[in-house]
Each structure stands twice: as structure tokens, then as C-alpha cells.
Amino acid sequence: MTIVDEGGVDDLTMRRLGQALDRNPMAVYRHAMDKHILLDGLVERVISDFVVPRPADHSTDLDWAAALRETAHRFRRAALAHPNIVPTLVTRSLSGPLALRPPGMLRPLEELLDLFTDAGFDQRGALHAARLYTGYLYQHLLHEIQEQVDNPDETDDVLRLGLHRLDVTQFPRLRSLATIIAAYDGATELDEGLSIVIAGLRSQLRTPEPPT
Secondary structure: OHHHHHHOHHHOOHHHHHHHHOOOHHHHOOOOOOHHHHHHHHHHHHHOOOOOOOOOOOOOOOOHHHHHHHHHHHHHHHHHOOHHHHHHHHHHHHOOOHHHOOHHHHHHHHHHHHHHHHHOOOHHHHHHHHHHHHHHHHHHHHHHHHOOOOOOOOOOHHHHOOHHHOOOOOOHHHHHOHHHHHOOOHHHHHHHHHHHHHHHHHHHOOOOOOOO
């Protein structure tokens, strides 16, 4: 993870890892067959912080919306501590057949299904809700790591963000958003988006049958 944090995913090679461990790179292959295995391990390490809080007795009066907010903010902090792995985290944890993904990548989905089922969603609704929630959370993380300052010493927002490189005739609206983009608050925007997602999910909950 240190190698990826410092230089990005492309810097992680068996040779580089062997050097960091002061070992022959061939020795690394006895523990991991290739780089893909290493990346899966790094992704699982970050996803280990994707934990959905649940009461021990699976209480039906669980505040599932609060649980979703707590989970999202905790996972956001953990993921942004290693921004270079975030794009790989998103692609590897959501790609390929479910049954072929490492168990650590599937655990959050199982916990979300448990949460939504106890909240009153039917099976199809719980799966839809879990996909919608993780889709929004992962996309937010991708957007947030891209909200980076290009020239921190500049005082003009257009220059700080590097938006001066954009043709003003082709991207007038984007350039006009410089001040708003410069004031980006990832935690606040995550919460605003969660409010929309949660409101939509509430509308999909099963309506109890009226007493006869």
C-alpha cells in the first residue's frame, strides 16, 4: 500500500515490492501469483472499512438511513486515505461474476442486503437498494479524488484549478464554476447525495396492507 500511496498503482510491480522487502522478486511469487492478486488484497484491505452497523438482535426498529450515512462517511475517510487505489477499488470490486470475486469484496453487499431486508424491502428491492447505494458511494469517491487543485500557489480559482487551459468558447459554464469547484466539500456533498438516495429508497419500501 505504501508503494501505491507514494507512486500510484503502476509503481506496484513484483520487482519493486521485492526491493521494498529486501527480497528476491521471485520469492514474492510464492505468496502472490501476480500483480492482480496483490491489487485484490489492497482493495480488500480498504473495503474492510466498509462495515454496515447492525444491532445484534436484528431489531426491526433499526434506523437504516442513519446506518447508511454512518457507513458512507466512515468508508469515505478510509478510502480517501489511499486515493491512488480508489479507481482500482471501484473497478475490481464491481467487475466480474459475483461468485468469482474475493469474499472480502462481497461482504459489504451481504451486509447491505441484510440491512435493507430488515428495513422492510423485499428481496428484489433490497438488491436494487444495495446496488443504488454502492453505485452512488463509489461514483462520489471517484469524483472527489478528481477535485484536486492544479496550482495551489495561485490565488485566482480559474488558475488554481487549471481551468484556464479550457477554451472559453467551448466550456464557458465549466470555467464559470471555478469558485464553486474550488470550495468543494466532499463530506457535505456526499451527505446531500445520500439524502436524495435515501428519499428515493424510502418511496420504494413496501406499503403495509391496511387492516380488513
